Amino acid sequence: MEAIASAKYLRGSSQKARLVVDMIRGKDVNRALAILSYANKRAADGIEKCMRSAIANANEAAEKANVSIDPDDLWVKAAFVDRGPTKNRRRVRPAPQGRAYREQRHFCHVTILLSNDAPPEPKGNGKVAKVAEAKSAKLAESKSRKRGGAVAAPRQKRTAKAENAPAAEPASAEKKTRRATKKRVTSKRKED
Numbered sequence: 001m002e003a004i005a006s007a008k009y010l011r012g013s014s015q016k017a018r019l020v021v022d023m024i025r026g027k028d029v030n031r032a033l034a035i036l037s038y039a040n041k042r043a044a045d046g047i048e049k050c051m052r053s054a055i056a057n058a059n060e061a062a063e064k065a066n067v068s069i070d071p072d073d074l075w076v077k078a079a080f081v082d083r084g085p086t087k088n089r090r091r092v093r094p095a096p097q098g099r100a101y102r103e104q105r106h107f108c109h110v111t112i113l114l115s116n117d118a119p120p121e122p123k124g125n126g127k128v129a130k131v132a133e134a135k136s137a138k139l140a141e142s143k144s145r146k147r148g149g150a151v152a153a154p155r156q157k158r159t160a161k162a163e164n165a166p167a168a169e170p171a172s173a174e175k176k177t178r179r180a181t182k183k184r185v186t187s188k189r190k191e192d
Contacts, residue, residue: 001069002077003058006111007050010043014083014108017043021079021110029055029074029114047110051076054112069116078113 010017020043024032029051036048055071062069084107091103 001058001062001065001067002113002115002117003054003061003074004111004113005050005054005057006109007046007053008109009084009107010046010110011105012043012046012108013106014081016041017047017081017108017110020044020047021081024051024076025079026119027076028072029076030072032076043108047112050110050112054114058114058116073116074114075116075119076112077115077117077119078111080111082109082111084108 020036020039020041023035023039024047027035033048033051036044036051055074058069058074059071086104086106089105089107091105092100093103095101
């Protein structure tokens with residue numbers, strides 16, 4: 001069984017009311033009422049009243065149909081916010097250099113649909129679990145693998161120097177003599 005309720009001409013813009021409605025969509029009624037009562041948004045009060053009205057509509061419809069319904073089994077099947085009028089609610093705010101900025105006071109219409117049918121299972125849970133499992137497997141594989149490429153190059157050079165230590169001495173001595181001759185040449189040029 002489904003029940004619908006709508007609250008019209010609520011103060012505030014529809015964009016701000018949608019932030020609150022998005023928090024309760026798909027939740028059971030008790031949890032949605034708890035969220036609305038502790039939400040720190042101005043639109044939450046009007047939406048909470050609309051939710052309570054939808055619960056009362058569900059009870060009334062169940063009584064008329066001679067069916068027993070438990071309010072705890074209800075959940076928010078659909079909830080949406082439409083834009084309301086701004087006509088005849090315009091105000092003017094002073095602005096610099098003698099100008100005036102127009103301020104529009106917005107209204108919105110909230111509609112909530114409750115149902116006691118079984119809520120559908122989330123579609124993304126299996127997919128999300130597979131992605132998380134693949135990432136953890138990739139991370140474990142990368143940790144077990146030895147690093148290669150440019151990261152491993154300095155390590156390879158160090159091991160090569162350690163193995164060929166006696167042979168490397170003449171080359172280093174040769175480099176030292178070259179440096180010394182370059183210094184002498186540059187110092188002579190500076191003197192000239």
